[in-house]
Amino acid sequence: MKTKTLLPIFLLSAAVAVTMALPQTQAEEEKKPIQVLFTNVNIFDGFSDTLQTGMSVLVENNYIKEVAKTITKPEGAYVVDGGGRTMTPGLIDMHQHVMLNPPEGTASYQTRWDDAAGGAFAQHHLVNNMLLKGITTIRDIAGDPLDVAKAIDMGYLPGPRIYSSGGAISQVGGHGDWAGRNVPPELLTDKMDMTQRTQNSWSVTGPDEVTRAVRLNLRRGAAFTKVMGGGGVASEFDPLEIMGLAADEVARAVEISADNGTYVATHAYHDASYNRLLDLGVRSFEHGFLISEPTVKRMKKMQDEGKEIVWSFQCFMSINSFGSYESMPEFFTHEQKVKGVAVGKGARQAAKMMNEHDVFTVGGSDMFSPGLVERIKEDLTCNVKAGFTAVQALKHWTGNAGIVLKWSGPKDPYPTYELGTIKEGAYADLLLWDGNPLEDIELILDESKLHFIMKDGLTYKNTLVGVDSPIYRPVKTPLTRGQFPL
Ligand SMILES: [Zn+2]
Structure with missing residues (x-):
């Protein structure tokens, strides 16, 4: 009888000993660096x-x-x-819009796809057209992939690192206003307008609305702020020549971003907007394909004086896609295609001047939507066609990019080590x-x-x-x- 009772006790103790030992061994194993x-x-x-x-x-x-x-x-x-x-x-694409990849581009959210589908398209492209092609980090500069980024960082989904601006800040009728033309004004709010509801973009009026939008982005993990500082190609209401946002609206975006230790990037094309935005403390200048040499010289002079500003070059989109009316993305309207041709002409000249004056530059594809997102790395090879050396092109997509990403300061989602080197x-x-x-x-x-x-x-x-x-x-x-x- 004793033996019978003792045996299970022995087995039980052995089992306890094993189960106690196992986690310890696993814990020790997990502590070892790989x-x-x-x-x-x-x-x-x-x-x-x-x-x-x-x-x-x-x-x-x-x-x-x-x-x-x-x-x-x-x-x-x-x-x-x-x-x-x-x-x-790993390559760094400094100008991406990964949430704008549904088949109809920016118009998709109005009528054809919900934001869940937007996330699914984004995840597909993040893996197959970015990470698995060697693009290990993107700066997403208008759009809201913040929860996709969170899932990647937590190991639930594969994908590149994402530095996101969250929704871009645009004036009503600016480059980030994607609502239909005859949408009644009372429906142009972030409760009713789908692009604002999905937090891919904010249409604001006045500095206080800028404050709210910037803070909402930063609250959810945005690493910097993007403002629409001028007219754009892929939008309906804003000729390229216009100024985007009033000076006090941009100033407020810069103030709130700086208060949070980070910076403002801008979409803009021409001298008037570049110079006003330089005056107001904006630091990352996208596009700029219609600027003249004095503005380029001013940027170089500011850099030489220690101001941290950068030109962000979207080579493929400006030179290839906007090279001619026929090469424009199919979903563009006639007016958008005409604007694109003007940009294409200016881009080669801008690249030449930036190169000659040795302006600090990063590379960002701006290539989204099917047909373009598969070809992102052609933006890098395009840099060489535009007159930069291969080494310069690679610096734009690695070392220089890593420097700019760190301008996010305390809002840097990857703060521990350097990137791009x-x-x-x-x-x-x-x-x-x-x-x-x-x-x-x-x-x-x-x-x-x-x-x-x-x-x-x-x-x-x-x-x-x-x-x-x-x-x-x-x-x-x-x-x-x-x-x-x-
Ligand atoms: Zn863009």
């Missing part, structure tokens, strides 16, 4: 004009711990032999290519030449080591956006 040692790679660090050859890079969890000629393999580290391939930082103390966002893109930029369009994609220490493409390699094990990353579980 290390990946890349050997024999030639590095473009995001800034230098030449490659550092024959280098090794040690990644620990989600950051780059060491870059050196020789690194002794730490115990337990996984090794990726780079085979003399080129390592670049391969160096000790940068996030582990890196790519391995066959060949040298500094000499042949076109190779980045050939997906068979892109062998390895790592973002935040996780591998998303790998043709170099066995697929059962533990480097696929997800690392735990700190929650950088959204403190609460879904």
Whole structure:
């Protein structure tokens, strides 16, 4: 009898001992950093004009711990032999609108697709046309992908890092006003207008409405503010020549953003708006394809005096898509196509002047909607067609971009490490290519030449080591956006 009673007790104690031991072992295992040692790679660090050859890079969890000629393999580290391939930082698209990807572009939300579908289209493109093509970070600069970004950061969805402005701030009748022409004024509110209800854009009147919109964006995790400082191509009511928003409205956007430690980016095309926005403290200047040389010189002078401002170049959209009436996106109206042709003409000249005067520049595709979003990397190769060198083009999409992203200050959703560079103390966002893109930029369009994609220490493409390699094990990353579980 005793034996019979003792045996289950023994088994029970053994089971308790095992269950108590298991979590401990797992916890210890999870505490160990995961290390990946890349050997024999030639590095473009995001800034230098030449490659550092024959280098090794040690990644620990989600950051780059060491870059050196020789690194002794730490115990337990996984090794990726780079085979003399080129390592670049992950690419950064500084002008994206990932929520505006339903088939009919910006008009979609009015009648054809709800915001749930908008999120589904966004997620498809974030993975297939961005992350899996080597674009590991985007600056989303009008639109609201903030909860998609939160889900990516928390590990529920794959995708690139997203720095978002949240909804762009536009005047009523400006570049961000996508409501129908005869919508009654009382329905143009953020309760009734679908683009405002989805927080993809705000149509404001007066500084106090600007305050509210900027604060609502920042409250939900926006990293900076986007204002529509002039007329646009893909909108109905605003000729390119107009000024967007009144001076006191822009000033308020700058004030509230600066109070929160971050900056304002603007959509604008011509001298009058660029100069007023420079006066008001705006820092990231998109487009600008109709500006003249004195304004370019002024920007350079301000940069030389230590002002942190940047020109953001949308090459493909201005030079290719807007190259002729016929090449314009099909969903554009006649008026939008005519505006586009004017922009296309100015863009080559603007790029030439910015290059000649060495204005600090980043690259952003502005390429969204089916037919364009699949071709984002052609914006980078377009930079070379517009007169920049391949090295400059790559800097626009890596090192320079990483600098501007950090202007978000305390609103930076990825504050721990640097971005857009391969160096000790940068996030582990890196790519391995066959060949040298500094000499042949076109190779980045050939997906068979892109062998390895790592973002935040996780591998998303790998043709170099066995697929059962533990480097696929997800690392735990700190929650950088959204403190609460879904
Ligand atoms: Zn844009």
